[in-house]
Amino acid sequence: MTCQNAILGARSTRRLPPRIEAVAVALRPYLPIVHLCMFVGFFVLIVGPALLPGSEIAQQLGDLARFLIWTLWFPLVFISVLLTGRSWCGLLCPMGAASEWMNRIGRKRPVPGWLRWGGTPIVSFLLVTTLGQTLGVRDYASAILEVFGLTFLAALVIGYFYGQGQKKRAWCRHACPIGLLLGVFSRLSMVDLAPKRPKAGGDAYDTRGLCPTMIDLRRKTESRHCVMCARCVNPDKKGGLALQFRNPGAEIADIRNHHPSSFEVWFLFLGTGIALGGFLWLVLPLYQNLRQATVNWVIEHGYLWLGNPGPAWLMSVHPDAREVFTWIDFFLISGWMIGVMLALTVVLAALQATGAWLAGRLGAHGRFGERFVALSYQVAPPAMISLLLGLGIDLFGLVPQAAAASVKVVALGAAVIWGGWLGWQILKNLGLPGARAAVATLPGLIGGLAVASAWWPAIVG
Ligand code: SF4
Ligand code: SF4
Known part of the structure; x- marks a missing residue:
């Protein structure tokens, strides 16, 4: 199979111009600055209202946080998944970036079985969604702080302890409730990354490579764990992954070849x-x-x-x-x-x-x-x-x-x-x-x- 055929794999996909990949590579060094800005913004909006209770500023920050999260972020992230997969995760999310940063300075233990179990992010999603409702997460700044703050804390703790190798995101791959949601729907996305030199055998878990979500790059066939960080992209190299355009839903239409x-x-x-x-x-x-x-x-x-x-932390x-x-x-x-x-x-x-x-x-x-x-x-x-x-x-x-x-x-x-x-x-x-x-x-x-x-x-x- 030629390189080009290997990337295309099916008539419904075609490689995007390498200059788009070159732009992604050129912008990559600036991502830490973006993540830092996002982290500061997240901290001010989520923690700020709780630190200044009863003040006018707290009221305005709380209103702004609710508007940004529920009116803009939630629907727009969904729409972005259809267009560019989990680009929110790889490019903007401060929680994933912070978890990865903790991994750099942390213990780097192997990911334990309970975390690798496929049901873990489902449990995490069900708990967070239910708690969000009983706390009134759409209405109250204190509820936003508790739900997003606890989730952020869990991302930091898991990042600190687990994930062998450098710059891993065990939280994003195995436990994040939002990651699971975006991962499933990223299979519908119009843009994907596919290996230029694919290796047979289907998807595999690889803790030694450069992928933060432990994808064996040459065996990648599914998009759900890919956070579109573009670390594996280099248009000047023969190896790595290439950006490809595909019909929306093409991965699901042929799901049996994409690790269902x-x-x-x-x-x-x-x-x-x-x-x-x-x-x-x-x-x-x-x-x-x-x-x-x-x-x-x-x-x-x-x-x-x-x-x-009942207690205010529960309802x-x-x-x-x-x-x-x-x-x-x-x-x-x-x-x-x-x-x-x-x-x-x-x-x-x-x-x-x-x-x-x-x-x-x-x-x-x-x-x-x-x-x-x-x-x-x-x-x-x-x-x-x-x-x-x-x-x-x-x-x-x-x-x-x-x-x-x-x-x-x-x-x-x-x-x-x-x-x-x-x-x-x-x-x-x-x-x-x-x-x-x-x-x-x-x-x-x-x-x-x-x-x-x-x-x-x-x-x-
Ligand atoms: S998986 Fe969760 S924590 Fe990780 S980048 Fe995506 S939304 Fe952020
Ligand atoms: S496959 Fe490439 S773009 Fe996707 S998460 Fe891994 S390194 Fe990042």
Whole structure:
């Protein structure tokens, strides 16, 4: 295989002009300055309001932090993933850079098994998302400080202790809840880095190379762990990685050749479900009815302690803003989120299992488990767009309501169709011809519609 063919690998990809790589290489020495500025900005916005409680400056900093995080950062990072993969992680994120810096001065121990376990970032995501809801992370500066501050602290501690070799990011690869989210959706990205001289054998873990997220560069086929730091890029060398353009979703369409992971698939189901639950309790009257019924039950049975406020590090206790959560609220919000998560996971898993079973009956290659994992990736577009529209709702608040509603409906419809199309491509790559692939895609398409409909109240209000 020639070098060029090796990079292209498929008709849907082509190498970007080397001068773009040259720009990336030229800008690389300035990244530490960018990271330092981001760190200072992060510190001022997150810690500042807590250091100056009650002051006018603290109020303004808190408002600014909420605007930057929820109105701009969250939706724009999602959009950037579609265009340039995890460029946020490699170029701008102060948390990943600080974790790597701690690794330089730290113990450099081998990454332990519990951290390498594929479920660790899922647990981390579920905990952070649930805690964010019970604390009111979208509304209160103290909650932002606790959630982002603790996450930052964990990144520093893990960076200090773990990651052999120089400049490693064990936190980013194995535990960051945001990294997992961005990693799954980076598989949809239009830009990727691929080895110029690929080595057979599929993806591998390499603690000795220069990649901060321990990717064996010559065996790289998946984009989820690549933070786009461009350290492996040099247009003047024959080796290393080259920037390539590809059709959006091309990696998922051919997922069986890009190291599919059952953990990622379960995260797609569970993560979408928990985020959905975290939004629906705010907007559905059903939750308020459930709360009222629970309060009545608690009073009738004499469990009055459940009506007391809990600790402020666990739930929202803000008498000045007239919001004081009791233990009832804490258990109900977390229970509701877990319930919605499990319900959506059961529905999506059942639909994807039906599609995988049907595909097998119709002649697709592979065992049932392999087909299930591969096909389940078709949930990625509706899951991503739903999260973007639902959790990035403040960004859409900046434009007129009618225009925002039209954009949301079109984006959601396009995401469902895109998911169905990806399912069809996945099945074609599993050896199922067109018409039969279309039949086996139907359950997955219904799954995409289920995700979109579940988010509907949150999206259209
Ligand atoms: S994985 Fe997390 S900590 Fe690392 S760079 Fe990305 S967002 Fe930042
Ligand atoms: S593969 Fe290259 S660009 Fe991606 S994280 Fe590793 S060194 Fe950075």
